[in-house]
Amino acid sequence: MDGHQVPQDLVKNVGETFESILKETDSIRQEYSEDMSISRAISIVFERRPEFRLEGLAHKVLQWYLCRMEGWFAADADTISLKSWDQEVLLPGGHGLMVRGYLPVINTLAKGLDIRLNRRVTKIMRRYNGVKVTVEDGRTFFADAAVVAVPLGVLKSNSIKFEPSLPEWKEAAISELGVGIENKIVLHFGNVFWPKVEFLGVVAETSYRCSYFLNLHKATGHSVLVYMPAGQLARDIEKMSDEAAANFAFIQLQKILPDASAPINYLVSHWGADVNSLGSYSYDAVGKPHDLYERLRIPVDNLFFAGEATSVDYPGSVHGAYSTGLMAAEDCRMRVLERYGELDLFQPVMGEETPVSIPLLISRM
Numbered sequence: 001m002d003g004h005q006v007p008q009d010l011v012k013n014v015g016e017t018f019e020s021i022l023k024e025t026d027s028i029r030q031e032y033s034e035d036m037s038i039s040r041a042i043s044i045v046f047e048r049r050p051e052f053r054l055e056g057l058a059h060k061v062l063q064w065y066l067c068r069m070e071g072w073f074a075a076d077a078d079t080i081s082l083k084s085w086d087q088e089v090l091l092p093g094g095h096g097l098m099v100r101g102y103l104p105v106i107n108t109l110a111k112g113l114d115i116r117l118n119r120r121v122t123k124i125m126r127r128y129n130g131v132k133v134t135v136e137d138g139r140t141f142f143a144d145a146a147v148v149a150v151p152l153g154v155l156k157s158n159s160i161k162f163e164p165s166l167p168e169w170k171e172a173a174i175s176e177l178g179v180g181i182e183n184k185i186v187l188h189f190g191n192v193f194w195p196k197v198e199f200l201g202v203v204a205e206t207s208y209r210c211s212y213f214l215n216l217h218k219a220t221g222h223s224v225l226v227y228m229p230a231g232q233l234a235r236d237i238e239k240m241s242d243e244a245a246a247n248f249a250f251i252q253l254q255k256i257l258p259d260a261s262a263p264i265n266y267l268v269s270h271w272g273a274d275v276n277s278l279g280s281y282s283y284d285a286v287g288k289p290h291d292l293y294e295r296l297r298i299p300v301d302n303l304f305f306a307g308e309a310t311s312v313d314y315p316g317s318v319h320g321a322y323s324t325g326l327m328a329a330e331d332c333r334m335r336v337l338e339r340y341g342e343l344d345l346f347q348p349v350m351g352e353e354t355p356v357s358i359p360l361l362i363s364r365m
Contacts, residue, residue, distance in 0.1 A: 003258050005195075006061060014058050018065040021045050021052055022190025029082050031108060035287045038069070038085055039077035042229065060203035060210075067210035067230075068201075073283040073316070074180025076231040077207065084284035089313040097219045102318075116141075120276070124148070124165045126301050144304040144336050147328045149321075152179045152296075152309035166300060173295035177309055178285035179278070180316075182230040183237065185249040186267040189223045193260060200225070201251050211252055229251065242268040281316035282309035297324060302335060304328040351361055 032121045046053050054062050066077055071082050096104075123134040124146060150160065155174045165171070195199060200213040211233070216224040227249035229237050237245050246266035253260050271280040281297040283291055290312070298309035306328035307321050314320030 001057075001203065001256060003256070010058060011061055012303075014054065014061040015065060017052060017054065018062060024049060024052075025082060035083045036335070037078045037079055037286045038080045040081055041082045042066075042077070057203070060205060062202050062206045063205065063211075064203045064210045067207040071182055071209060071212070071230040073178075073227060074198075074230045074280045075178060075283045076108065079178065079231075079285060081284040081286045081288065081290075084288075084290040087290045087312075088286065088315055091314075091319065098218075108328045118211055119161050120148070123161045124303065125161065126303055128301075131302055144339065145304065145332045146302045147306055147325070147332055149306040149325060150330070151277045151279060151307065152177060152196050152282050154276070155273075156279050159275070169295055170298075170300055173292045176285065176288045177292045177296065178283045178288070179309075180231065180280055180283050181234040181238070181272040183234045183239075183271055184226060184267075184346070185227040185229070185247060185269075186246055187225050187227065187246065187253070187263040188265040188267075189225070189261060191261065192217050192223045194225065194257060200253075200256060202256055208299045213253065225253065228309060230237075238270055238272050242266070278297075297327070298326075299331060299335075304332045304335075343355040 004014075019044060025038065028036075028041045028044055047212040053059075069079055070080075073085070078201040106200045119139075121133055122136055123132075125134075126146075127133040130142060130144050133143065133146060135141070147313040148160075152174070154160065156179060166174075194215065194217075196218055197215060198218060199215055202209075202211045202213075204210045208231075211227060211229055215230060216222055216226060237248060240248065243266075245268045249266075250260070250263060271277050277354065282293070293310060293312045293315055297305050297312075299305065306317055306324040308314070308318070308324075310324045310328075311317070311320030314323065
């Protein structure tokens with residue numbers, strides 16, 4: 001605050017208090033048959049254990065921990081399910097930063113594939129003998145099967161029409177899963193004036209006013225900080241122009257580093273408003289079962305579903321999206337094999353000179 005770092009002992013002690021509070025919410029989860037929000041459960045903990053109520057700077061640090069939890073789900077604490085918030089599986093090894101971005105990964109996976117860009121899908125028709133995919137300009141693509149891996153927000157928007165309609169249980173999964181927003185406001189500076197830490201936290205009286213900056217200089221050598229608002233704060237900032245959003249982020253930075261120099265450039269994401277995403281990633285909403293992820297993954301005839309919102313163990317993550325993509329691809333492959341017989345469809349079966357042509361086409365979206 002005002003250029004002074006919050007004492008690390010205080011941060012550590014408040015972190016331990018926050019962990020104790022979350023453990024107490026587990027008791028509340030066992031006690032109540034009906035679901036409630038994490039925010040409501042924490043209020044009950046404070047009523048029962050007033051010693052967990054903190055004041056002054058310690059209270060602000062506690063709000064920052066809650067802010068980080070909300071960032072994890074890209075949603076506010078009053079919308080996150082007490083019953084299901086901790087059902088995902090945490091992989092070992094800590095967090096990693098893709099210093100060169102995900103493009104090298106995508107390029108490697110895409111080798112040898114026929115990928116059509118700038119073809120936003122508007123309709124998917126399924127029949128017993130295949131699928132027909134229609135894109136915005138009216139062109140159509142025919143396939144034996146399709147893997148639908150669009151973001152949950154796009155499915156919720158009904159911008160893709162399914163004919164016939166998806167089963168009610170599938171539509172319910174799409175409707176009831178929560179989709180959150182966490183944006184990134186990238187600030188590029190002419191020089192580095194901040195400490196060499198992984199991120200800089202901004203503490204405040206409420207989690208809404210708390211935030212944090214990811215320090216890319218430590219990992220990349222570039223003088224860049226990334227402001228990462230989530231939940232309602234992210235939605236409010238999305239209503240601003242890019243210039244206003246970047247200025248808002250810089251004002252937050254000035255609260256903790258008053259001598260900060262102005263950024264020389266900025267970049268602002270709009271995951272909630274972008275028609276290709278309409279949200280960042282999924283989370284468990286209050287009163288909704290965790291098995292909605294599995295319901296969203298289950299195939300419908302020759303339509304196979306993948307993406308982070310179809311992962312029971314790893315929702316909201318790249319590894320969740322990747323692992324469900326592998327499962328959908330294998331399920332799709334088996335479907336085609338069942339239709340055409342147990343042939344090795346990817347190798348000539350009668351010699352190089354006279355290959356057998358199998359009408360195999362899998363559409364990926």
